[in-house]
Amino acid sequence: MLVAKTHKSGVVTLTLCRAAKRNALSGALIEALGTRLDATRDEDMAVLVVRGDGDRAFASGGDLDELSAIRTVEAAADMSHRFRAVLEKLRSFPVPVIAALNGDAFGGGAELAMACDLRIAAGHARIGFLQGKLAISTAWGGGPDLFAALGISRALRLLGRAEILSAPCAREWGLLDAVADDGQPFEAFVDAYVAGFSERTPDVMRAFKALAHAARIGAPRDAALALETKHFARTWADDAHWAAVEASLGRAGKVQE
Numbered sequence: 001m002l003v004a005k006t007h008k009s010g011v012v013t014l015t016l017c018r019a020a021k022r023n024a025l026s027g028a029l030i031e032a033l034g035t036r037l038d039a040t041r042d043e044d045m046a047v048l049v050v051r052g053d054g055d056r057a058f059a060s061g062g063d064l065d066e067l068s069a070i071r072t073v074e075a076a077a078d079m080s081h082r083f084r085a086v087l088e089k090l091r092s093f094p095v096p097v098i099a100a101l102n103g104d105a106f107g108g109g110a111e112l113a114m115a116c117d118l119r120i121a122a123g124h125a126r127i128g129f130l131q132g133k134l135a136i137s138t139a140w141g142g143g144p145d146l147f148a149a150l151g152i153s154r155a156l157r158l159l160g161r162a163e164i165l166s167a168p169c170a171r172e173w174g175l176l177d178a179v180a181d182d183g184q185p186f187e188a189f190v191d192a193y194v195a196g197f198s199e200r201t202p203d204v205m206r207a208f209k210a211l212a213h214a215a216r217i218g219a220p221r222d223a224a225l226a227l228e229t230k231h232f233a234r235t236w237a238d239d240a241h242w243a244a245v246e247a248s249l250g251r252a253g254k255v256q257e
């Protein structure tokens, strides 16, 4: 199995299972990820976590052995479209997607991390857009994502110098949202971070993700506002809202007089 799926209280986790090759993104692995995402999107969950197996790599990039068979402009463009289409499934996934970097995210692996809404990492993890070193540019939407996340100068610096950032440095730059403390087991760190989201109702997390996606794609303001009203009205009228109001007023379970 190339992509394993586990469930835990409002959280679905997809794990890239190719640790022996440092979770290098082969065509089969990317296809398996796309299939898993399609089969998962309608499930009842607050958040999706994507991680790599093992502790060396989240994903070491495109599978350099396999991709070396691609030699023409047309075949390269086709590969770019096919792989990007799978990463788009993460960008438009109906609930927030958290990349949990158990290890390094390099090249296409960094693009995969950027396709997620949030990134958290083990202390030893590194992130690097190494494409320039291989005399290629980004291919799967990671370039635009990086410029949106870091601004022009920092993104160009990372790409142009093929710099590798340590997790603490990436955290400082805002590329990572959280980094595990020294000695903190990675699973416990991920669980603790994710718990802050999984306490929310799946509907509310879908609403927040819709707004996040609108922001990512630069949706016109009118469209973003229409989305906001649609989701707000639906969540407002939902029983979960009134139960939460009662609980916050300390009236949970009391009979109304």
Ligand SMILES: C[C@@H](C(=O)O)C(=O)SCCNC(=O)CCNC(=O)[C@H](O)C(C)(C)COP(=O)(O)OP(=O)(O)OC[C@H]1O[C@@H](n2cnc3c(N)ncnc32)[C@H](O)[C@@H]1OP(=O)(O)O
Binding pocket: 020, 021, 022, 024, 025, 056, 057, 060, 061, 062, 063, 064, 065, 067, 104, 106, 107, 108, 109, 130, 131, 134, 138, 139
């Ligand atoms: C194509 C492009 C794109 O954007 O599309 C990119 O991704 S450009 C970026 C491409 N990525 C990279 O340049 C990073 C390449 N990988 C690494 O730097 C390293 O493997 C680390 C990720 C730091 C892990 O180092 P570590 O010492 O733990 O493992 P290692 O280097 O011995 O690798 C273990 C096994 O995984 C394989 N392996 C590692 N990365 C691979 C990759 N990207 N494609 C295909 N195989 C890969 C190695 O050949 C080796 O296979 P055997 O055990 O059979 O010998």
